[in-house]
Amino acid sequence: MNQQRVVLITGGMGGLGETISTKMAEAGYRVAVTYSPGNKNHGEWVQQMKARGHDILAVPCDVADIDSCVQAVAAVAEQAGPIDILINNAGITRDMTFKKMDKVNWDAVLRTNLDSLFNMSKQVADGMVERGWGRIVNVSSVNGSKGAFGQTNYSAAKAGVHGFTKALALEVARKGVTVNTISPGYIGTKMVTAIPDEILNTKILPQIPVGRLGKPEEVAGLIIYLASDEAAFVTGANIAINGGQHMQ
Numbered sequence: 077m078n079q080q081r082v083v084l085i086t087g088g089m090g091g092l093g094e095t096i097s098t099k100m101a102e103a104g105y106r107v108a109v110t111y112s113p114g115n116k117n118h119g120e121w122v123q124q125m126k127a128r129g130h131d132i133l134a135v136p137c138d139v140a141d142i143d144s145c146v147q148a149v150a151a152v153a154e155q156a157g158p159i160d161i162l163i164n165n166a167g168i169t170r171d172m173t174f175k176k177m178d179k180v181n182w183d184a185v186l187r188t189n190l191d192s193l194f195n196m197s198k199q200v201a202d203g204m205v206e207r208g209w210g211r212i213v214n215v216s217s218v219n220g221s222k223g224a225f226g227q228t229n230y231s232a233a234k235a236g237v238h239g240f241t242k243a244l245a246l247e248v249a250r251k252g253v254t255v256n257t258i259s260p261g262y263i264g265t266k267m268v269t270a271i272p273d274e275i276l277n278t279k280i281l282p283q284i285p286v287g288r289l290g291k292p293e294e295v296a297g298l299i300i301y302l303a304s305d306e307a308a309f310v311t312g313a314n315i316a317i318n319g320g321q322h323m324q
């Protein structure tokens with residue numbers, strides 16, 4: 077990399093997000109993250125990262141709210157420069173059987189996990205096209221293609237992610253901008269370890285051919301590749317990183 081590229085990672089303080097942020101900082105990027113406006117520990121997190129040698133810019137943002145995204149992206153652009161790489165990573169679960177699911181829990185997941193792609197990409201895509209270089213990586217899930225018990229909301233949103241990826245990738249393909257989806261399987265983060273042990277051990281782990289949860293570092297490595305110059309010919313792809321679950 078000749079100049080330090082600016083990467084913005086939504087939910088970049090969270091389980092997977094923190095590893096993506098720190099690995100990208102180690103790889104030489106200027107890293108900015110969004111955190112949810114309710115997160116009271118953001119200052120402490122930034123200090124912890126500083127102590128580990130990473131100077132990470134953190135801005136509040138509700139990715140479900142477009143005005144909040146406008147403000148967050150403007151703040152990053154002002155302090156770090158235009159965004160070269162956007163990682164749409166922020167996501168939530170509200171797992172429950174469809175019988176118990178109400179509209180509030182449906183909307184929360186669809187807005188945070190899918191509307192966010194519009195809200196954030198809208199702020200950066202035109203600039204990437206004008207500059208002739210850009211990368212957008214959208215974090216979906218194995219459950220977007222295979223479905224998951226208790227996740228009608230999450231599976232629907234994550235399936236939508238790849239449709240968005242492919243359509244936008246086509247529109248910017250000749251402008252030096254790639255748009256890709258990655259679909260992690262079960263990674264050892266808080267989101268997964270919150271699943272009851274009984275369900276994790278009896279229903280989920282036996283479905284993973286490599287026989288273990290994935291590591292956040294493994295996902296970060298894939299994102300770093302997709303963000304690189306070498307990945308210029310990869311666009312509109314949906315890359316599975318799930319220990320072989322997609323084969324079943």
Ligand code: CAA
Pocket residue numbers: 169171172173216217218219224225226227230260261262263267268271272275279280
């Ligand atoms: N497959 C098949 N059956 C399942 C099941 C599964 N994955 N999970 C639960 N069941 C069955 C239970 O065995 C139980 O069966 P019986 O009634 O015959 O005993 C029945 O469904 C009801 O289960 P619960 O008692 O757990 O029901 P609940 O209402 O208390 O909880 C639930 C339902 C919240 C969906 C809970 O089962 C759960 O948390 N499941 C895990 C959901 C999941 O996999 N989430 C993924 C989170 S990680 C993630 O999303 C990251 C990613 O991208 C991969």
